[in-house]
Amino acid sequence: MHQVERAIFDLRRGLPVLLVAGESRVLVQALEGAAEAAVARLGELAGTSPALVLSRHRLATLGAGKGGTAARLPLPAGRVRRRLECLAYGATPAASLGEAGLDECRSALEAAEPADLAALALMRRALLIPSALVARVAESQSEAVKAAVADGTLLTVKAEQAARCLDGAGGLLRRVSEARIPLADADECRFILFREPDGLREHVAVVIGDPPLEAPEAAVPLRLHSACLTGDLFGSLRCDCGEQLRNAVAEIEALGGGVLLYLAQEGRGIGLANKLRAYTLQDSGLDTLDADQVLGFGEDERRYGVAVDMLDALGIRRVQLMTNNPLKMAALAQGGIEVVERQALYGSLNDHNHRYLSAKADRAGHLLDEVFRARR
Numbered sequence: 001m002h003q004v005e006r007a008i009f010d011l012r013r014g015l016p017v018l019l020v021a022g023e024s025r026v027l028v029q030a031l032e033g034a035a036e037a038a039v040a041r042l043g044e045l046a047g048t049s050p051a052l053v054l055s056r057h058r059l060a061t062l063g064a065g066k067g068g069t070a071a072r073l074p075l076p077a078g079r080v081r082r083r084l085e086c087l088a089y090g091a092t093p094a095a096s097l098g099e100a101g102l103d104e105c106r107s108a109l110e111a112a113e114p115a116d117l118a119a120l121a122l123m124r125r126a127l128l129i130p131s132a133l134v135a136r137v138a139e140s141q142s143e144a145v146k147a148a149v150a151d152g153t154l155l156t157v158k159a160e161q162a163a164r165c166l167d168g169a170g171g172l173l174r175r176v177s178e179a180r181i182p183l184a185d186a187d188e189c190r191f192i193l194f195r196e197p198d199g200l201r202e203h204v205a206v207v208i209g210d211p212p213l214e215a216p217e218a219a220v221p222l223r224l225h226s227a228c229l230t231g232d233l234f235g236s237l238r239c240d241c242g243e244q245l246r247n248a249v250a251e252i253e254a255l256g257g258g259v260l261l262y263l264a265q266e267g268r269g270i271g272l273a274n275k276l277r278a279y280t281l282q283d284s285g286l287d288t289l290d291a292d293q294v295l296g297f298g299e300d301e302r303r304y305g306v307a308v309d310m311l312d313a314l315g316i317r318r319v320q321l322m323t324n325n326p327l328k329m330a331a332l333a334q335g336g337i338e339v340v341e342r343q344a345l346y347g348s349l350n351d352h353n354h355r356y357l358s359a360k361a362d363r364a365g366h367l368l369d370e371v372f373r374a375r376r
């Protein structure tokens with residue numbers, strides 16, 4: 001996966017990379033931040049006009065893509081930048097392009113090819129807007145592209161490898177370092193840092209007290225906590241994450257010890273930059289799920305293979321899970337971890353997080369008990 005990891009760095013810096021899918025060679029570039037001139041350069045290097053790849057979630061926002069898969073939109077030559085942004089993540093594409101303009105785009109959509117899907121996977125892994133500029137390399141440009149690869153200015157990645165970049169660590173997670181860190185709510189804690197094999201993400205297991213690790217029969221109190229910089233660190237009132245985090249530590253301590261996995265899955269896996277974009281969309285009236293969809297993401301982009309790998313590394317097979325989220329229970333069960341019991345975990349309700357928590361309960365199936373529902 002070495003090339004994929006390097007490709008992600010290039011894409012985040014706004015550089016193109018070359019995807020190889022069978023006989024076809026496709027230049028890919030992130031849409032985010034792509035200046036007009038960069039889009040033109042991509043087309044020149046490829047010798048073909050770029051197309052815009054849109055995720056199925058974004059297509060749903062545009063009222064297109066009935067097939068339920070991603071699609072590509074060939075772009076007209078010329079000044080396309082504003083149009084790209086409107087199409088890929090604008091809040092009101094119909095208002096910006098006009099109904100007729102949007103209709104034109106819908107009818108020009110083509111089925112996505114393997115390299116297009118691989119490009120979207122790279123954007124997601126890079127925590128960029130999940131939309132990509134792609135340009136097939138014309139025969140006439142193949143020597144120029146080869147030269148760019150040879151002199152190191154253009155990186156080549158196999159499309160099938162890139163397409164797998166979201167699949168997780170596959171048991172290759174590395175336990176890197178650890179230290180004793182006493183917390184306000186739990187005196188005896190050990191932070192153990194794990195790094196994914198591609199080096200892109202790090203996750204922390206906080207072992208609280210002295211739980212029965214390496215004892216397969218014991219059910220260990222466990223919290224899976226997805227990172228939320230705004231809530232965990234700054235006490236944002238838009239969500240309940242910070243309080244849930246601290247309540248989980250106190251609760252695990254009260255139960256005599258257990259484990260909290262602090263997972264690098266900011267913004268349900270869309271990353272902080274996109275979460276901030278989603279918050280701005282929410283301020284214009286969308287709920288937490290619709291805002292993510294407007295940006296091209298699904299309801300929940302998190303995967304829990306890494307959490308299962310961390311539990312394996314700690315010798316934990318059975319857990320008492322603190323969550324209201326049925327997806328977390330299902331993901332652990334699928335990974336061979338037995339969820340013996342679920343325990344609800346709440347923060348407080350306020351005027352700012354009310355709509356967020358309601359949307360999770362009403363639309364994403366979060367399990368809120370009667371007392372909590374009554375307080376809404």
Ligand SMILES: Nc1nc2c(ncn2[C@@H]2O[C@H](COP(=O)(O)OP(=O)(O)OP(=O)(O)O)[C@@H](O)[C@H]2O)c(=O)[nH]1
Nearest residue numbers: 224225226227228239265266267268288323324325
């Ligand atoms: N995309 C997006 N992410 C958000 C929003 N508000 C909070 N988050 C993220 O949602 C995630 C919440 O994580 P958790 O508390 O572990 O998970 P949960 O799905 O709420 O389930 P529980 O285990 O019941 O707490 C964090 O990654 C937050 O950064 C939002 O409006 N949009």
Ligand SMILES: [Zn+2]
Nearest residue numbers: 228231239241
């Ligand atoms: Zn939060």
